[in-house]
Amino acid sequence: MKLYYTPGTCSFAAHLVIRELGLPVELQRVRIGPNPIVVGDGRDYRQLSPLGYVPLLELDDGRLLREGVAILSHLGSQDPSGRIAPEARRIELLSWLTYIATELHKTYSPWLFHPEYGDQPGQVARERLVPRLALVDRHLADHPFLLGEDFSIADAYLFTIADWSRALKLSLDATPHLAAYLERIRARPSVAEALQAERAPQAQAAA
Ligand SMILES: N[C@@H](CCC(=O)N[C@@H](CS)C(=O)NCC(=O)O)C(=O)O
Known part of the structure; x- marks a missing residue:
């Protein structure tokens, strides 16, 4: 492929x-x-x-x-x-994938990849992302990965998107569990x- x-x-x-x-x-x-x-x-x-x-x-x-x-x-x-996309957790997985796609990905990306829009969309993105990342942070306080013990396709997606916080200059100090999670995933071979x-x-x- x-x-x-x-x-x-x-x-x-x-x-x-x-x-x-x-x-x-x-x-x-x-x-x-x-x-x-x-x-x-x-x-x-x-x-x-x-x-x-x-x-x-x-x-x-x-x-x-x-x-x-x-x-x-x-x-x-x-x-x-079957561990990276467990069939038995299909709906939970779909719920996370949808959340990442619609609430996170599309909040970060228009600004990041379109500098011609200027800085105002970036400011709006930061404000909208704070509560959305806080929700993820609360979940990660009790779970090493989104579905629990195993790395899933949703983790690959969340890592990719949430790591854009650096480019957006969005501090993760208020979301320490998310920050630790990103470093854990970054260490994967x-x-x-x-x-x-x-x-x-x-x-x-x-x-
Ligand atoms: N709906 C698409 C959106 C993918 C998307 O937003 N890709 C961005 C990069 S993260 C892109 O290629 N943007 C090109 C552009 O905005 O011109 C998906 O979920 O796959």
Whole structure:
């Protein structure tokens, strides 16, 4: 399969799950923005993703999977142990994925990836994120991961998104459990592997 990704964006969640599961993948870097292109061959990326956003997963049979939550769910179903997306916790998992996608991801991202909007959306994002991250923090006070003992696809997504707090200059002092959780996940070998692969010369060459 091929993952279309952009460093520093939400596509990292899918990449992290791929590394956690040791799945074979070809990385295809995308330059997002007003004229998104596939880095390397310069193709107009909107031919693949009409709104020009990552992630996009191309399966070995050529099918294209769009939308981060769907991609994470597909990848989760590839885990033979079932631990990264446990079927018995399906609704709880869906609840967290939806919360991250709609309450967190889309509160951070318009400002982060569109500096042309100026700073006001960033200020609005910070104010909206404080209570939303506090809810997560209360949950993590009693649980090492969102579903309890095991790392799940929701953790890959939450780590990717909540880590943008640094770029947004949003202090996590008021959410210490979340801050500790992010450091715990950052220490996982999959994070280093994914970061290294995204920085590989082949991925950088035509950037
Ligand atoms: N609904 C999409 C949104 C993905 C998304 O927002 N991707 C951002 C990066 S995190 C992007 O590619 N933005 C490009 C742009 O805003 O031009 C999903 O959940 O997969």
